Amino acid sequence: MTNTTIDKASFKGIVCGSRHLTHEQFQHNIRQAANGFKRMGVQPGDCVGIFMRNDIPFLTANHAANYVGAYGVPINWHLAGEELEYILKDCGARVIVIHADLWRRIHDAIPGEVQCLVVETPEDIRTAFGLEPDVCSVPEGVTDWQTWLDAEEPIAEPAQAGPSSMLYTSGTTGHPKGVRRVTLDQEGAAQMRDFRSRVYGCAPSARCMVPGPLYHSAPNGYSMQASKISDLLVIVPRFDAEGVLGLIEEYKLTAGIMVPIMFIRMLKLPETVRNRYDLSSLEFIIHAAAPCPADVKRRMIEWFGPVINEFYGSTESSAVVACNSEQALAKPGSVGKTVPEAEIRILDEEGNRLPPNTVGEIYSRFPLLDFTYHGKPEARAEIDRDGFITSGDMGYLDEDGFLFIADRVKDMVISGGVNIYPAEIESVLHNYPGIKDCAVFGIPDEEFGESVMAVVEAEGANGICVEEVKVYLREHLAGFKVPKTIEIGSDLPREDSGKIFKRRLRDKYWQEAGRKI
Incomplete structure (x- = not known):
């Protein structure tokens, strides 16, 4: 579909730049890709690498891998050749789906046994990143994603239950590790849908936006759910402060997931620009990933209204603490209270629980989303104390049970x-x-x-x-x-x-x- 035929304020489906897919078209593509992956030898428990910027085929491939019981493995597209090669070998990827310009940069690092599906880098992404058109077309001699997809019939059998994305940690010390979650049964999957609807805001009937990178844990989980159950998902190729305000107005967005630096950059827009856009449709903005200064949070609530929500967690733990606007104003600087599905402990170096208002290392437990590090169970044991895990953050719980983050252990x-x-x-x-x-x-x-x-x-x-x-x-x-x-x-x-x-x-x-x- 083209923009000239679209009523953006009421469109339902998946959007990226000028491209619009209805939910029916998107699901059809997923079933085609699932059939294609199966014919390429992808089996339950296998991995499909995704090395792409924010784009609709990113989510198509991610969902299609899950459909056949495999793990989608989103990979940070900024990585160098050795880093990509390590992840593909570590997870044993059978297939990689990759944008054409990225393939040109890094194809020598892709192991020979990994089958490549190369996606034309679309104009929306070319414009956002200032790419030359000649590096964005699919080269001769490789498999063109769209040609491959069009040749596939939709898979006939129902979707496999359970697997999700396998995200790799950033690897600031040593090699990155794949966070491989337990497979959820039907009841567990329903609980997670409810959890994400409540804590992330990507609920049924929501009109959602993802301006952050889909290879990161929170935007990935958010977009995977929103693209499945919400009325609308707008994938933003690259964050632009004023551009995001325009999307909220055009599509009457109700929800989105952001990070604090996006707030800071929007707040730095001239007031005349900020006041130019109608943001009254917003109901639930969730943010995470980095500390949000209390004053920034307050100013965002004054501007957007009491729709600013926060969660705290990590790739390993998921969201274990949540905070709404009212709580943020009452407890400036807090990231909120523990969600019902999780538990939090503040421990000293010997593993003893600390009293309120005493800084220690934050440990959490989220039984529904337990995990192991792919091929590295010993690494999981290193961050575990009695079933509670740490991502290396320091903080404290106050007398009312609100969590405050002090800093990273390594940054202190x-x-x-x-x-x-x-x-x-x-x-x-x-x-x-x-x-x-x-x-x-x-x-x-x-x-x-x-x-x-x-x-x-x-x-x-x-x-x-x-x-x-x-x-x-x-x-x-x-x-x-x-x-x-x-x-x-x-x-x-x-x-x-x-x-x-x-x-x-x-x-x-x-x-x-x-x-x-």
Whole structure:
């Protein structure tokens, strides 16, 4: 379908850029792809790699793999050849579905036994990423996804029960690990649909939007459910602050999943631009993946209304804590209370439970979505205490059971024996006029072991005065938390999830010092 024939405000189906599929067309494609995967030898328990930007065929392939009892394995398309090769070999992928421009960049790294289905990189993605048309067509001699799909009859047998996506962790230490969930029976699948409808907002009749990368855990789970049961799913090829506001108005969107950096960038739009769009259709925006400064949350609620919701979790744990707008305003900085399906414990280094308002390592348990690391059960054991797992976050529960995140264990700075949490400092920096982005981390210090450093990026051409920033920080933070060193940077390296690649900023200082701690 083309835009000229579409009533966007009432359309039901799957949308990406100018392309619109009804639910019937989308399901037909899934059954065609499922039949094709089966004929390619994909068996229950096998894996189908997906190396793509946000696109409709991404979800078609993901659903089709699940249909035949296989795992869809979404892979971060930014990865280099060795990293892609490792994941494909580790999961034993039989097939990879890949955009044409990405295939050209990385095809030498695809193991010979992995069958390739190459998807033409569509105009919507070409425009969003500034790609040349000649790298986006399917090369001769490889299997064209659309030609392959059109030649398949829809699969006759019913869908297999249970398997979901197998996401690989980011691999900041060592190789990434595949999070392989237990297979859900019919009752368990129904419970998960209810859970995602309630906590994520991608419920039946919702009109949903996903501007984050589909290879990440939360956007993937959200989009897989929304594309199956919600009235509408709009897949955004690449986040654009004003563009997202336009989509909300055009499609009368009611729901979406975002990350805090998207909020920050939308709030930085001129007020005349922000007021240009009708956002009254919104009912439920969920965000996660990175800390959201309390002031940013408050300003978003004032602008969008009490529709801003948050969850806390990880690829391994799923969403174990949730927070609505009312709770966020009552408990600024909190990520919410434990969902009924999960349990939370705050433990010290010896594994003892800590009292309220005492910072420790966060452990969680979500029995319905238990998992193992693919081929690495020992790695699961390393993060497990009595069936509760940790992703390395520090935090505390207050007297009312609300969870507050302090920081990552690995991001915490210990300066002169005092624990300092960069997320707290970053939250203050984000409120400073003229700062577009920031990252706080620890660098070597001969006297204190570590000292706090901040890299800040200016909003415009006027720049930032470092001494004035330090004065501002001292007004809002204890003196020992104010970064000893502040540098002006540009284009801070961020993951699509919104998290900053602090390792890229931090490592050079530790390498120069000849130590890691």
